[in-house]
Amino acid sequence: AQSVAQPEDQVNVAEGNPLTVKCTYSVSGNPYLFWYVQYPNRGLQFLLKYITGDNLVKGSYGFEAEFNKSQTSFHLKKPSALVSDSALYFCAVRDMVMAGGSYIPTFGRGTSLIVHP
Amino acid sequence: SQTIHQWPATLVQPVGSPLSLECTVEGTSNPNLYWYRQAAGRGLQLLFYSVGIGQISSEVPQNLSASRPQDRQFILSSKKLLLSDSGFYLCAWSVGGPGDFGPGTRLTVL
Numbered sequence: 001a002q003s004v005a006q007p008e009d010q011v012n013v014a015e016g017n018p019l020t021v022k023c024t025y026s027v028s029g030n031p032y033l034f035w036y037v038q039y040p041n042r043g044l045q046f047l048l049k050y051i052t053g054d055n056l057v058k059g060s061y062g063f064e065a066e067f068n069k070s071q072t073s074f075h076l077k078k079p080s081a082l083v084s085d086s087a088l089y090f091c092a093v094r095d096m097v098m099a100g101g102s103y104i105p106t107f108g109r110g111t112s113l114i115v116h117p
Numbered sequence: 118s119q120t121i122h123q124w125p126a127t128l129v130q131p132v133g134s135p136l137s138l139e140c141t142v143e144g145t146s147n148p149n150l151y152w153y154r155q156a157a158g159r160g161l162q163l164l165f166y167s168v169g170i171g172q173i174s175s176e177v178p179q180n181l182s183a184s185r186p187q188d189r190q191f192i193l194s195s196k197k198l199l200l201s202d203s204g205f206y207l208c209a210w211s212v213g214g215p216g217d218f219g220p221g222t223r224l225t226v227l
Contacts, residue, residue, distance in 0.1 A: 036218075041221070041223065043220045044209075045217075046217060104166060110161075
């Protein structure tokens with residue numbers, strides 16, 4: 001079975017400091033990995049994805065993620081956190097392939113990021 | 118560009134009443150459509166997905182059902198709501214990639 005783990009329920013960081021939100025995965029083949037952000041009472045917004053190629057992926061709002069195959073990790077990072085980055089962050093991995101070549105994503109439980117002024 | 122709509126944004130319903138939540142997608146054809154439920158503001162539970170008109174797959178047994186009467190329309194329904202149906206319901210679409218999520222519906226069953 002394919003799975004995603006976000007080991008931290010909450011991450012606290014001071015504004016201006018670098019942030020990391022952790023994600024590890026387990027898949028049988030090559031992983032397709034994604035990060036989403038959710039603001040309060042809102043839907044999820046796509047941040048970035050890794051399919052193949054460069055291990056460092058850049059996404060929206062200054063976020064980036066590093067794919068590490070040996071550690072089966074896909075941690076989300078940002079060099080300088082903003083108070084407005086405070087939100088719920090979800091890591092997702094491509095799950096089984098459905099008819100038509102699409103997929104069902106498996107989501108982690110989410111990590112609440114709190115950036116203090 | 119593609120956009121996804123959900124309504125209503127919030128809904129308060131008594132136990133035993135029916136439910137109908139609607140999701141529509143614009144700017145794409147033959148998308149895969151999904152209904153998720155998010156309880157207690159955290160993890161996402163996939164409820165249903167659809168690869169085409171009239172094709173519905175259920176991930177978990179429950180008090181809910183889904184239908185896809187048109188290519189870009191996905192409906193979540195219940196004949197009789199339970200207290201445990203309360204939560205935040207998200208519709209999503211994808212075409213070969215991550216796709217996007219709708220704004221969500223906050224359902225409170227009293």
